[in-house]
Amino acid sequence: xxxxxxxxxxxxxxxxxxxxxxxxxxxxxxxxxxxxxxxxxxxxxxxxxxxxxxxxxxxxxxxxxxxxxxxxxxxxxxxxxxxxxxxxxxxxxxxxxxxxxxxxxxxxxxxxxxxxxxxxxxxxxxxxxxxxxxxxxxxxxxxxxxxxxxxxxxxxxxxxxxxxx
Numbered sequence: 001x002x003x004x005x006x007x008x009x010x011x012x013x014x015x016x017x018x019x020x021x022x023x024x025x026x027x028x029x030x031x032x033x034x035x036x037x038x039x040x041x042x043x044x045x046x047x048x049x050x051x052x053x054x055x056x057x058x059x060x061x062x063x064x065x066x067x068x069x070x071x072x073x074x075x076x077x078x079x080x081x082x083x084x085x086x087x088x089x090x091x092x093x094x095x096x097x098x099x100x101x102x103x104x105x106x107x108x109x110x111x112x113x114x115x116x117x118x119x120x121x122x123x124x125x126x127x128x129x130x131x132x133x134x135x136x137x138x139x140x141x142x143x144x145x146x147x148x149x150x151x152x153x154x155x156x157x158x159x160x161x162x163x164x165x
Contacts, residue, residue, distance in 0.1 A: 033161075036062055039077025040165030041137040045158045071143035071151060073158070080134045086113035089128060089136075114159065121145055123152075127159040137164050 032047035038060040050065035050073045062076020084092075086108035093115055094103050100120040107114045111132075116125040124142040131137065139162045143151040 034063055034075050036060070036075065036077055039135050039137060041075055041077040042161075042163040042165075043073075043075040043139045043158060044161035045073055046154065049154070067143075069144070069147060069150075071141070071147065073142075074138070074140040075162070076140075077135050077137045080130065080136050084130070084136065086111065086128070086130055089113050089130075090115060116155075118145065123148060125155045125159060127162050129162060129164050131164050133164075135164070137162060 031044045033042060033044040035042040039062075041062065045065075047065070049067050050071070051068065052066040054064045054066065056063055061078060062074060064072060064074045066072050090103075090106045090108055090113050094106065096103075100118070103115055103117040105114070105116045111130045113128045113130075114126070116123070118124070119142070121144060122142050123145050124140065126138060126140045128136050128138045139159055141151070141155050141158060
């Protein structure tokens with residue numbers, strides 16, 4: 001998780017070079033960049049790991065990919081109809097008392113929020129960008145707890161690649 005904060009405000013080139021280094025270290029193919037047509041949300045990830053692209057939702061708000069070992073990645077956007085802020089989003093998630101749901105890390109900035117935690121037997125990590133255009137763009141990564149060694153090194157770089165137009 002610390003890796004993300006070292007490059008949080010860094011330019012896209014630095015975030016992408018970090019992702020490339022991680023991808024090279026894990027012997028994976030070149031990264032793939034997805035750009036959502038509706039909201040302009042973009043994120044970069046190794047598509048050899050997240051190889052199963054699910055059908056796009058009818059509303060066109062984003063895309064989900066699955067890995068053969070049970071991980072998932074969602075890159076999407078939503079209208080900020082509740083006027084959420086990074087702090088109110090994190091507070092709401094921390095108040096969630098659902099079974100097996102626990103926030104283990106959170107951090108906010110002026111226009112972004114990061115959360116990670118556990119949801120049952122899975123680890124999740126989410127980064128949200130709160131746009132001036134009243135759109136929240138997010139990347140959500142979830143994977144089995146047993147695969148932390150594989151996915152933890154990828155998560156920060158993927159989350160840092162999240163961009164708005």
